Amino acid sequence: MTQTQTLLNTGLAQMLKGGVIMDVVNEEQARIAEAAGASAVMALERVPADIRAQGGVARMSDPDLIDGITAAVSIPVMAKARIGHFVEAQILETLGVDYIDESEVLSPADFVNHIDKSVFKVPFVCGATNLGEALRRITEGASMIRSKGEAGTGDVSEAMRHLRTINSEIRALGAKSEDELYVAAKEHAAPYHLIKQVAGLGRLPVVTFVAGGIATPADAAMMMQLGADGVFVGSGIFKSGNPEARAKAIVEATTHFDDPIAVAKASRGLGDAMVGINVADVPAPHRLAERGW
């Protein structure tokens, strides 16, 4: 990837920071998300909770659906391609989506390789559960990282685990001497130059959002206090009792994350949160976070 392309790709993610990116399945939901102050929408056919409930192979959405959502809002539109499905990514690029999510929420198309994201003009966001995985995705050309969390559960504990793991692995790098970073690169199965860069920066070299199981303003504010640059909310908004109010409240809590009075105010009167499933009750083969490597 050229330096200019990297600047443009990572630059858009920088513009999304401090914001909330919301999953939407139709134009009406997209308008609700924009009206609530979302910094982008993720266009897809089924939110993760429904993918989980209905089962079957989950694929890229119909281009008509994505076009409809793109026409309905003025904010950036993201869409998901299956892990390794480079043709779905090519299609999304021709549709003019602003970001592609190579996502474990869909059924993987390749159990060995991820998409070579460096050959695209459109930037990619990818999920990660630890530092090595994040750096492997960046090596392949990802311009933004998000925690995987456990999508469609409304249970924030996995997103928490992923973000804390990435953060503590970064801190551990910072404590190493330069000659120890060669072994660290081996241990994280990531390129030395990225390991060295992360050790120097004290954070990933790209914007890092949190995703998977965020359902309340408090969830969002907690992740921001732990250092997330922003929040993806999938099923948590449109599977709740009052999506308009909840969407606005999560945006407000994400902006004023370090002000408990503001987060408390945002948490009032939102109606029912999504019912959700405890991650511990999801049998291992149905855990989406374990897809990708």
Add this chain to the structure above:
Amino acid sequence: MRVGVLSLQGAFREHLGVLDSLGADCCKVTRPEHLENIDSIILPGGESSAMVRIAATTELFPALGEKISAGLPVFGTCAGLILLADRLTDASLDGFDRLGGLDVTVARNAYGRQRESFCAPVQVTGLDGTFDATFIRAPQILNLGTGVDVLSEYAEVPVLVRQGNIWGGSFHPELGTDLRIHEEFLHSLGATV
């Protein structure tokens, strides 16, 4: 001499980083009370539709708008330019407080979607050589009032303008490594950096 950076959403960290490396005293602005201790303000890129809605939960924009019309130096980049424009070509932000004060008409996302985003060298008044400008889903400046000076153009369209205390740009001087536009803004405040 303290520079505030509007930090509701978007690239505020990048602006704060540039100001820091120029040795400027800077701070985040998210609430009306943060306006009391600043001598100028930068409005970053991001999503203007998210910013106006987040701002609507406090009295920040009316208070900031008054300060700007009373002469507070301000520099809006990308989404920040949209907040400062007196006129927009579309209705997507209607019904929300913006700031206004810059006598221009701006079209949101007029340079296209992300795949049309680009970098280009531009000439900037007061700078030697060219400046590599980064345009991301950028807004376009269409019509200028008579009091507005053009500091830079790309393809014969203004991309950096100034009207007294108000600076506005379509591109992102906070991305990349060239700090000269921030330096020019700070010089205009009388800062020695």
